[in-house]
Amino acid sequence: GDSVTQMEGPVTLSEEAFLTINCTYTATGYPSLFWYVQYPGEGLQLLLKATKADDKGSNKGFEATYRKETTSFHLEKGSVQVSDSAVYFCALSDDTNAGKSTFGDGTTLTVKP
Amino acid sequence: EAEVAQSPRYKITEKSQAVAFWCDPISGHATLYWYRQILGQGPELLVQFQDESVVDDSQLPKDRFSAERLKGVDSTLKIQPAELGDSAMYLCASSLGVGRNIQYFGAGTRLSVL
Numbered sequence: 001g002d003s004v005t006q007m008e009g010p011v012t013l014s015e016e017a018f019l020t021i022n023c024t025y026t027a028t029g030y031p032s033l034f035w036y037v038q039y040p041g042e043g044l045q046l047l048l049k050a051t052k053a054d055d056k057g058s059n060k061g062f063e064a065t066y067r068k069e070t071t072s073f074h075l076e077k078g079s080v081q082v083s084d085s086a087v088y089f090c091a092l093s094d095d096t097n098a099g100k101s102t103f104g105d106g107t108t109l110t111v112k113p
Numbered sequence: 114e115a116e117v118a119q120s121p122r123y124k125i126t127e128k129s130q131a132v133a134f135w136c137d138p139i140s141g142h143a144t145l146y147w148y149r150q151i152l153g154q155g156p157e158l159l160v161q162f163q164d165e166s167v168v169d170d171s172q173l174p175k176d177r178f179s180a181e182r183l184k185g186v187d188s189t190l191k192i193q194p195a196e197l198g199d200s201a202m203y204l205c206a207s208s209l210g211v212g213r214n215i216q217y218f219g220a221g222t223r224l225s226v227l
Contacts, residue, residue: 042220
């Protein structure tokens with residue numbers, strides 16, 4: 001079945017540092033890929049998405065590129081802020097399986113001033 | 114901005130009792146999802162509805178869990194009887210359709226079974 005593997009956390013960075021959170025996936029079809037963010041006490045909200053190979057999703061300074069050859073969708077940001085502290089989830093949606101979604105286990109990011 | 118509404122936000126119950134969670138999706142969203150999120154893990158899909166029909170309930174423990182979306186709008190997830198291992202966050206999400214469509218999540222119901 002489909003699966004998503006994220007780099008283990010927690011990740012602690014200083015403000016303005018460069019962020020990379022690795023995500024790789026396994027899927028039988030051609031999935032759409034997503035990054036969601038969850039702030040304390042809240043539900044998940046979409047950060048960015050990509051629907052086909054080589055697409056780049058971007059939002060709020062975060063970027064991720066759909067790499068079919070390496071089955072990866074790594075999240076990057078050039079300069080993190082304290083307000084970016086949250087849990088980040090990589091996810092895929094399998095269009096060949098009624099759009100079933102599979103999530104990674106999440107990576108907790110803490111940014112210190 | 115439209116939101117997915119869930120209630121209650123918190124529920125404490127004793128083992129073997131019945132509990133129910135309610136979800137009201139964003140108006141016009143045909144697809145509704147119920148997820149269980151154990152602390153430190155990602156959401157796990159329990160059931161997915163397309164309008165009032167169940168599309169996927171392969172991970173729903175059907176001996177104790179049930180879900181319905183009678184009129185294709187709001188939905189109820191029930192657990193009877195609750196077990197200690199059911200303690201988790203229960204998230205509801207909705208989307209216009211499946212696949213490439215963005216899922217919008219509610220704030221969740223945190224269940225503690227004592």
